[in-house]
Amino acid sequence: MSRIRQATKIDLPTSGHIVSHNADEVRAALKNQNLSRILVLDDTSFSGSTNLIIEDLVKKAFPDRRIDFTHGFLILNTGNLGPNPGAKQRLFANGDRALGGLEMQTPRDDGWHFFDLVKQQDLENHLLAVSEILTLLGQPNFEHLASAFLSDENILKLVFPNIFTTEELEQRRSEGHFIGNSKLNGDFHVRNPQLMPNIIGQGHLLPPEDWQGSQKEAFALLIQLEKLLKRREV
Amino acid sequence: MPEQLKNILWMSEELDFQMKPSLKNEAKTIINQFLERTANPQLSHWVYRA
Numbered sequence: 001m002s003r004i005r006q007a008t009k010i011d012l013p014t015s016g017h018i019v020s021h022n023a024d025e026v027r028a029a030l031k032n033q034n035l036s037r038i039l040v041l042d043d044t045s046f047s048g049s050t051n052l053i054i055e056d057l058v059k060k061a062f063p064d065r066r067i068d069f070t071h072g073f074l075i076l077n078t079g080n081l082g083p084n085p086g087a088k089q090r091l092f093a094n095g096d097r098a099l100g101g102l103e104m105q106t107p108r109d110d111g112w113h114f115f116d117l118v119k120q121q122d123l124e125n126h127l128l129a130v131s132e133i134l135t136l137l138g139q140p141n142f143e144h145l146a147s148a149f150l151s152d153e154n155i156l157k158l159v160f161p162n163i164f165t166t167e168e169l170e171q172r173r174s175e176g177h178f179i180g181n182s183k184l185n186g187d188f189h190v191r192n193p194q195l196m197p198n199i200i201g202q203g204h205l206l207p208p209e210d211w212q213g214s215q216k217e218a219f220a221l222l223i224q225l226e227k228l229l230k231r232r233e234v
Numbered sequence: 235m236p237e238q239l240k241n242i243l244w245m246s247e248e249l250d251f252q253m254k255p256s257l258k259n260e261a262k263t264i265i266n267q268f269l270e271r272t273a274n275p276q277l278s279h280w281v282y283r284a
C-alpha cells in the first residue's frame with residue numbers, strides 16, 4: 001500500500017492509501033490459509049495507521065474469523081504524535097502485539113526516508129523547482145506563495161511527478177483500491193512526494209542559506225546519488 | 235566535524251545497518267556528504283531506505 005497526500009496543501013496532509021488488493025482479492029488470495037495468527041511487517045511505524053488499515057482490510061475480507069495480529073517493525077515509535085498516542089500505544093490499545101528491532105520516541109526522535117529526496121523523475125529540473133520553493137521558505141506568507149507557485153499544473157507535476165487527480169482516486173475507491181477520507185480535498189494528490197521543504201520546515205535540515213557550500217553543490221550530490229540508483233549501485 | 239554531527243552520522247550508520255545492510259560505500263559517502271552540508275546539528279536521526 002502507498003500513502004497518498006494532498007499535493008496542493010503545503011503540509012501535504014494524508015488523503016488516504018492506495019492498496020494493491022481490495023477485500024475480495026485479499027479473500028481470494030488467503031482463503032485457504034490458516035489466519036488465526038497474522039504477522040504484518042513494515043520498516044517503520046510512526047502512528048500505526050498503515051498497519052491498522054491492513055488489519056481492517058483483512059478483517060473485512062474475513063469477518064467471521066478470529067485473527068490475532070502481531071505487527072513487526074525495524075523501527076517502532078513508542079512516543080506520542082501531538083495529543084495522540086503513537087504506533088506502539090495505538091496497536092496495543094487495539095488488542096494487537098507490536099515489536100520493533102529499534103524503538104524511537106516522537107517528538108524527541110524523527111526519521112525520514114532519505115531516498116524520497118532523490119527518487120523523483122527528471123531530478124535536475126525537479127530540484128530547480130524545489131529550489132524555487134526553498135527561496136520562499138523564509139517568507140511570512142510562505143504558504144500562500146508556495147500555493148501560488150504550485151497552481152501552475154506543469155510546475156506541480158515537476159515538483160510531484162507521482163500525481164493523481166481526485167477523479168483517479170475516486171475511480172480506485174470505487175474498485176476498493178483506495179481507502180481514504182470520505183471527501184477528498186483539493187484536485188491533486190501525490191505518492192512519494194519530495195519532502196525537502198517539509199524537512200527544512202521541521203528543522204531537520206537547515207535552510208539553504210545556512211548550508212555549507214552552495215545549494216548547487218548540495219543538489220549535485222543528490223543527482224550523483226540518483227545516478228547510482230539508476231545504475232543499481234546503491 | 236562538530237561532535238553532535240558525528241553522533242548523527244553514527245546514528246545514521248546504525249540505522250543504515252538495520253535498514254539496508256547492502257547500502258554501498260559510495261552511496262553512504264554521498265549521503266553523509268549531503269548531510270554534513272545540510273543537516274541541522276540538533277537532528278535526531280535519519281532513516282536510510284532505497
